[in-house]
Amino acid sequence: MHDIYDFVSGPMVWVSLIIFAAGCIYRFISMALLAKEKDPFLYNYMSPYHALRSIFHWLTPFGSENMRKNPVFTIVAFSFHICVVIAPLFLFAHIILIKQSWNVSWWFISDTMADIMTLIVIASCVFFLIRRIVRPEVKFLTSASDYIILAMVAAPFITGFWTYHQFAGCRIMGIIHILSGEILLAAIPFTRLSHMIFFPISRGYIGSEFGAIRHAKDW
Amino acid sequence: MRKKTWVLCSVIVLSIIFLFVTAYSQDNIKYVQDPAFTKRMRPAAVFNHDEHNENASIDDCSTCHHFYKDKVKVENETSEDMKCSECHKIDKDPVPLINKYHLRCKGCHEQEKAGPLMCSECHVK
Ligand code: HEM
Numbered sequence: 315m316h317d318i319y320d321f322v323s324g325p326m327v328w329v330s331l332i333i334f335a336a337g338c339i340y341r342f343i344s345m346a347l348l349a350k351e352k353d354p355f356l357y358n359y360m361s362p363y364h365a366l367r368s369i370f371h372w373l374t375p376f377g378s379e380n381m382r383k384n385p386v387f388t389i390v391a392f393s394f395h396i397c398v399v400i401a402p403l404f405l406f407a408h409i410i411l412i413k414q415s416w417n418v419s420w421w422f423i424s425d426t427m428a429d430i431m432t433l434i435v436i437a438s439c440v441f442f443l444i445r446r447i448v449r450p451e452v453k454f455l456t457s458a459s460d461y462i463i464l465a466m467v468a469a470p471f472i473t474g475f476w477t478y479h480q481f482a483g484c485r486i487m488g489i490i491h492i493l494s495g496e497i498l499l500a501a502i503p504f505t506r507l508s509h510m511i512f513f514p515i516s517r518g519y520i521g522s523e524f525g526a527i528r529h530a531k532d533w
Numbered sequence: 534m535r536k537k538t539w540v541l542c543s544v545i546v547l548s549i550i551f552l553f554v555t556a557y558s559q560d561n562i563k564y565v566q567d568p569a570f571t572k573r574m575r576p577a578a579v580f581n582h583d584e585h586n587e588n589a590s591i592d593d594c595s596t597c598h599h600f601y602k603d604k605v606k607v608e609n610e611t612s613e614d615m616k617c618s619e620c621h622k623i624d625k626d627p628v629p630l631i632n633k634y635h636l637r638c639k640g641c642h643e644q645e646k647a648g649p650l651m652c653s654e655c656h657v658k
Contacts, residue, residue: 316646406574407652410628414635419628425574480653488651 330496337503361526368521371533378533394438397431469494569618575656
């Protein structure tokens, strides 16, 4: 048990962080080079004002036409995204482990709050899953990788909740939790989850083209 | 004469009670629960004081109950009559004191490759 724990909470953390950071940089640069080769005018279109305007609208709940048309999905998607980022970054258990390893710490949320946010993420994942199965227009666009990605996102939250509440087998769950978190982190740059880094760029580009060239709204 | 016996008897009884109570309270440390943590977030940490130190063969009390004077560690001097939090005070943020406990306890378990490491193994519900 000591060797497994030491391995997943030591070298594996570094491996996943390095894959995450290097992967983001690599994907960013290769995307920028590809754009330059395929569509060099893209860089001329970019208008910071219109780009930021579009990003702002899409980051505001019900800030776009599409969101107003699907209110339930919008509410679930926004609460999911807020919780999926805030909960792990400001979780007390994570803060105390980072403090012990690197002697840095920051503000944390209460464990009750973390529990609520974790349950919101798990419930949202169930909602996304059912939507994919039930709605024909979404099912049509769904491939096996979408289910795998959904499972990869849900896994650290389910296992983390399990460990915190000390349900049966929580030690093994703890190890699986740490591993699943590391797998998720390492997978972000290379899957659809990379919208985390590309959202501002693609939104900014579309916003620039619509705003500065076509003089139209894209939200 | 009768008065003398009475005093002697009560002194003996009282000292037996005193010895019993102090010995009992020391032997009976089953978990660590520092009162400095006013708003507790976890269950108290299990720690069977004497049994633990026997199993782990720790003879030097100052491994944990170290004593410092003017920020310099005093060898051969211990502080078992003090709470850790009497020196490692909480100044609004409890994280530094929690970290001191974890460094001491979990740090040794990592080094020795024996003893609990995960939150749920020490803060047992
Ligand atoms: C993206 C990656 C990760 C996510 C999303 C995540 C998320 C979570 C969540 C939601 C909880 C439970 C919170 C609650 O219900 O109160 C949790 C607990 C925990 N996580 Fe993570 N985690 C991640 C990575 C990691 C890693 C890499 C480690 C260790 C190196 C780790 C160690 C722990 C521990 C020890 C607990 C707590 C158990 C307790 O309080 O008893 N997590 N995590």
